[in-house]
Amino acid sequence: MKIGFIGLGIMGKPMAKNLVKAGYSLMVNNLTPEPVEELVACGAEAGTQREIAETCDIIMTMVPNSPQVKQVMCGEEGVGAHMRPGTIFIDMSSINPVASKEIAEELKKYGVEMLDAPVSGGEPKAIDGTLSFMVGGKQEIFDQCKPILEHMGASVVRCGEVGAGNTTKLANQIVVAGNIMALSEAMMLAKKANVDPQLVYEAIRGGLAGSTVMDAKAPMMISGNDKPGFRIDLHIKDLNNALDCAHTVGSPVPMTAAVQEMMQWLHAHEGGSKDHSAIVQYYEHLTGQKVSE
Amino acid sequence: MKIGFIGLGIMGKPMAKNLVKAGYSLMVNNLTPEPVEELVACGAEAGTQREIAETCDIIMTMVPNSPQVKQVMCGEEGVGAHMRPGTIFIDMSSINPVASKEIAEELKKYGVEMLDAPVSGGEPKAIDGTLSFMVGGKQEIFDQCKPILEHMGASVVRCGEVGAGNTTKLANQIVVAGNIMALSEAMMLAKKANVDPQLVYEAIRGGLAGSTVMDAKAPMMISGNDKPGFRIDLHIKDLNNALDCAHTVGSPVPMTAAVQEMMQWLHAHEGGSKDHSAIVQYYEHLTGQKVSE
Numbered sequence: 001m002k003i004g005f006i007g008l009g010i011m012g013k014p015m016a017k018n019l020v021k022a023g024y025s026l027m028v029n030n031l032t033p034e035p036v037e038e039l040v041a042c043g044a045e046a047g048t049q050r051e052i053a054e055t056c057d058i059i060m061t062m063v064p065n066s067p068q069v070k071q072v073m074c075g076e077e078g079v080g081a082h083m084r085p086g087t088i089f090i091d092m093s094s095i096n097p098v099a100s101k102e103i104a105e106e107l108k109k110y111g112v113e114m115l116d117a118p119v120s121g122g123e124p125k126a127i128d129g130t131l132s133f134m135v136g137g138k139q140e141i142f143d144q145c146k147p148i149l150e151h152m153g154a155s156v157v158r159c160g161e162v163g164a165g166n167t168t169k170l171a172n173q174i175v176v177a178g179n180i181m182a183l184s185e186a187m188m189l190a191k192k193a194n195v196d197p198q199l200v201y202e203a204i205r206g207g208l209a210g211s212t213v214m215d216a217k218a219p220m221m222i223s224g225n226d227k228p229g230f231r232i233d234l235h236i237k238d239l240n241n242a243l244d245c246a247h248t249v250g251s252p253v254p255m256t257a258a259v260q261e262m263m264q265w266l267h268a269h270e271g272g273s274k275d276h277s278a279i280v281q282y283y284e285h286l287t288g289q290k291v292s293e
Numbered sequence: 294m295k296i297g298f299i300g301l302g303i304m305g306k307p308m309a310k311n312l313v314k315a316g317y318s319l320m321v322n323n324l325t326p327e328p329v330e331e332l333v334a335c336g337a338e339a340g341t342q343r344e345i346a347e348t349c350d351i352i353m354t355m356v357p358n359s360p361q362v363k364q365v366m367c368g369e370e371g372v373g374a375h376m377r378p379g380t381i382f383i384d385m386s387s388i389n390p391v392a393s394k395e396i397a398e399e400l401k402k403y404g405v406e407m408l409d410a411p412v413s414g415g416e417p418k419a420i421d422g423t424l425s426f427m428v429g430g431k432q433e434i435f436d437q438c439k440p441i442l443e444h445m446g447a448s449v450v451r452c453g454e455v456g457a458g459n460t461t462k463l464a465n466q467i468v469v470a471g472n473i474m475a476l477s478e479a480m481m482l483a484k485k486a487n488v489d490p491q492l493v494y495e496a497i498r499g500g501l502a503g504s505t506v507m508d509a510k511a512p513m514m515i516s517g518n519d520k521p522g523f524r525i526d527l528h529i530k531d532l533n534n535a536l537d538c539a540h541t542v543g544s545p546v547p548m549t550a551a552v553q554e555m556m557q558w559l560h561a562h563e564g565g566s567k568d569h570s571a572i573v574q575y576y577e578h579l580t581g582q583k584v585s586e
Contacts, residue, residue: 097486120497120500120501121500132496132499132500134496134497136488155499157492157495157496158492159488159489159492159493159496160487160488160489160492161487163486163488164486164487164488164492167482167483167486167488167493168483168488168492168493168496168497170479170482171479171480171482171483171488171493171497171502172479172496172497172500172501172502174475174478174479174482175472175475175476175479175497175502175504175507176501176502177475178471178472178474178475178476178478178479178548179468179471179472179475179502179504181471181475181548182467182468182470182471182472182474182475182548183468183471185467185471185544185545185546185547185548185549186463186464186465186467186468186471187464188544188545189460189463189464189467189535189538189539189542189544189546190460190461190464191544192539192542192543192544193390193456193457193460193538193542193544194453194454194457195429195452195453195456195457195460195461195464196452196453199450199451199452199453199457199461200452200460200461200464202450203425203427203450203452203461203465204413204427204461204464204465204468206425206448207413207414207425207465207505208413208465208469208505208506208509208523209464209465209468209469209472209505209506210504210505211468211472211503211504211505211506211507212500212501212502212503212504213501213502213504214468214504216501230501242482245482245486246482246485249482249485249486250485250580251478251481251482251484251485251486251576251580252478252481252576252579252580253478253482254478254551255471255474255475255478255548255551255552256478258547258548258551259548283544283545286545287543287544287545
């Protein structure tokens with residue numbers, strides 16, 4: 001069995017390396033040559049997208065967003081049109097689940113089955129092979145591919161049919177963004193009311209207000225640390241997909257729209273490369289006071 | 294030493310009982326006679342507010358909100374004006390921290406020191422004596438009163454000067470409300486996108502999206518259970534105080550305003566006696582679909 005891997009970015013490169021280490025025969029492709037050379041040095045083979053389409057049994061993509069997946073896979077010149085019937089496409093990018101379904105629909109014409117399998121965990125877990133996969137697709141295709149994904153992830157969960165992986169990822173990103181906004185609002189109020197945010201954090205973290213976001217991000221807000229972690233611009237991308245998806249399926253997302261707007265403001269004023277916990281800086285800008293001061 | 298206890302409601306009654314059990318001499322007062330009789334049967338003494346003011350060394354209140362605390366404590370006919378210099382007032386009600394400071398200021402005139410000491414944990418923890426106290430006031434007064442509060446609470450944390458207890462409580466309630474809103478929005482989106490909310494919950498609870506709210510409330514939303522828990526109308530009261538306080542200190546609270554509006558809508562349409570996780574019903578009403586169906 002031969003695996004094709006398209007997209008060797010910050011996430012894709014270490015993920016592909018883990019597959020080579022696990023002993024799979026890998027053909028890789030990327031827009032820029034350096035990560036391809038790195039993978040070839042590890043034992044992978046370089047190939048064009050067409051070569052990957054024509055020779056691989058399972059093809060994976062790890063690219064920025066829905067348009068990039070469509071560009072690679074769809075249309076007469078796309079990878080999908082040149083895959084052999086019975087082969088499998090696994091998209092591990094975080095994209096709009098509506099796009100996942102559209103791509104799966106097109107691939108059906110070529111006899112190709114698809115899983116959408118976005119991940120959470122970021123670069124460190126990509127390197128360690130301990131990502132969390134949220135997967136959508138047919139049960140039998142999932143069962144067949146799970147052992148491969150397990151070389152890149154500590155948790156591989158099927159959430160439903162195609163699109164369910166990315167829907168779950170969007171639900172995750174909505175909750176994370178909302179929890180950061182709630183924490184920011186509470187920390188800022190404490191600061192403006194002259195109460196030490198550190199003491200507030202310590203007093204409430206053990207109760208119903210406690211969360212993984214609170215334990216990860218409150219110390220960053222309190223110390224004024226905005227190094228990523230997870231970048232604002234990536235979270236904006238995910239929330240744009242969440243809003244698109246919500247509009248398509250008819251689900252109201254007023255909180256997501258509000259926090260996305262805060263992130264957009266931050267992106268315009270500060271750039272998108274800070275940690276997403278920098279949402280607190282939206283509040284700090286409005287009050288002229290820093291939680292960390 | 295004699296303790297006065299004013300306000301024997303759902304929370305106050307079991308809290309007062311725990312003080313009697315701990316061996317304190319207690320004089321109690323309440324608007325209605327039944328809980329007073331119950332406390333007298335346990336070994337407490339009944340008294341008017343004036344008798345409590347004139348004979349007790351520490352006086353505690355556990356009443357609904359800022360106006361009730363002011364009504365009991367302030368003005369020429371209030372308890373404060375008849376307390377002896379050197380005695381202590383502990384308000385355990387959840388009120389506006391701005392009001393706490395105003396009351397403390399007035400009591401200073403009579404030589405009375407004050408702690409604001411709101412609690413979280415609800416009736417079950419009031420009965421068990423395992424509440425969490427968030428306390429504001431002078432360090433020496435806190436040190437003196439902490440052993441008494443520890444008969445009612447498992448955790449007694451000083452967060453700063455007078456008002457800091459209620460500010461911390463408001464921060465807590467902001468985070469809880471925001472986390473419930475975020476969870477509701479994510480669960481509804483999953484449902485409308487035809488992905489099983491239970492699978493979404495299981496897939497994301499272990500990651501950055503995980504929270505105490507998620508583990509407590511997602512199963513309630515998924516099963517359609519809206520029994521309190523913590524009632525919507527009490528959370529509305531707390532968020533009204535949060536908005537008041539935020540406006541006074543000049544801290545922006547757009548998320549708190551949005552979720553408070555959802556709770557107000559729910560109160561108008563469904564009454565205020567459901568669990569605060571019923572915020573999800575705002576989304577369900579808009580989509581015409583239940584997360585639990």
